[in-house]
Amino acid sequence: MEVPPYVETITLPYPYIPEGVKAYLIDDDRPTLIDTGGGGAESLRILGQALAEHGSKVEDVEVVLNTHAHPDHFGGDFYVKQASGARVLIHSLEAPVLRDPGSMLERWRRAYSEAGLQFAPRGYLDVLGSMRAVEPDRILSDGDRVELGSVELRVIHTPGHSPGHLCFFDEDAGVLFSGDQVIGSGSVYIGGPDGDLPLYLESLERLLEMKIELVLPAHGPPVGDPRRRIREMLRHEEEREERILRILDEGPRDLHYVAEAVYAGESEVLPILGKMATLERLRKLVQEGKAESATHNGGTTFSLV
Ligand SMILES: [Zn+2]
Ligand SMILES: [Zn+2]
Numbered sequence: 001m002e003v004p005p006y007v008e009t010i011t012l013p014y015p016y017i018p019e020g021v022k023a024y025l026i027d028d029d030r031p032t033l034i035d036t037g038g039g040g041a042e043s044l045r046i047l048g049q050a051l052a053e054h055g056s057k058v059e060d061v062e063v064v065l066n067t068h069a070h071p072d073h074f075g076g077d078f079y080v081k082q083a084s085g086a087r088v089l090i091h092s093l094e095a096p097v098l099r100d101p102g103s104m105l106e107r108w109r110r111a112y113s114e115a116g117l118q119f120a121p122r123g124y125l126d127v128l129g130s131m132r133a134v135e136p137d138r139i140l141s142d143g144d145r146v147e148l149g150s151v152e153l154r155v156i157h158t159p160g161h162s163p164g165h166l167c168f169f170d171e172d173a174g175v176l177f178s179g180d181q182v183i184g185s186g187s188v189y190i191g192g193p194d195g196d197l198p199l200y201l202e203s204l205e206r207l208l209e210m211k212i213e214l215v216l217p218a219h220g221p222p223v224g225d226p227r228r229r230i231r232e233m234l235r236h237e238e239e240r241e242e243r244i245l246r247i248l249d250e251g252p253r254d255l256h257y258v259a260e261a262v263y264a265g266e267s268e269v270l271p272i273l274g275k276m277a278t279l280e281r282l283r284k285l286v287q288e289g290k291a292e293s294a295t296h297n298g299g300t301t302f303s304l305v
Helices: 041-053 077-084 093-100 102-114 199-209 227-247 255-262 271-287
Strands: 006-012 017-026 032-034 061-067 087-091 138-140 143-147 152-157 166-170 175-179 214-215 290-295 299-304
Touching: 006 041, 017 041, 017 175, 032 143, 061 077, 061 166, 077 227, 093 102, 102 271, 199 227, 214 227, 227 255, 227 271, 255 271, 255 299, 271 290, 271 299
Parallel strands: 032 061, 061 087, 087 138, 175 214
Antiparallel strands: 006 017, 017 032, 143 152, 152 166, 166 175, 290 299
């Protein structure tokens, strides 16, 4: 299925994300942006230029729909709202970050320390300290409908990557704006401080039940065969879990050992995020009673039950 004519895809640069992040312009009665990118000078310049190419401008934007409050997705909100007075919409569980972006730093610091990592707010996170706060105009919940003219989007709450993550679904066209829930290539980061792997997998299963013809993700290319891609993403997680179970089958292991073994030979994975994602997978196994953790001499090990 082709990208519908009312949608314009805008790819914005973001540090440490080589393929960048996508915002979508819905060019209807009420020009709408789904996400606004990181908000850095270059990102805003490209956003303005892309809108101009589509005969629009930042001042025309009436609605900003946020998939979630990660810095690569909402950093432009302040500037778009300032220029246009656009109404900013987001889930209640993401709103606190919009109101106080700096608060995320403390949560990341805690997540790093839980994974035994030295906190270094570089790269992906270094923008948080300078991000501008935005007061949301409307809080969205699962099942809400957002009218944009001839297009109506249904709000689908898909927690897991972050607690208040939303997808936006054009039911008539079968098009899902999926944010970071389903991405075009690679795998989604599920780990501290926002991730919840069991919830994320549930959200993927839920999307499998829906009649989606095309997924427009925030990262990577459009997905023309959503069911296959979603199954592939589920399978990826299963494989990681099976690998962890095999590693623990050898005996009690600490997080560092498990993460190194799970990601052996995968240079594209940032070691830090790999470790935090592994910790979340171990937590899931403990929660499900398949593994247990033990702390001795200040160190924690995981073993099969
Ligand atoms: Zn995200
Ligand atoms: Zn993202």
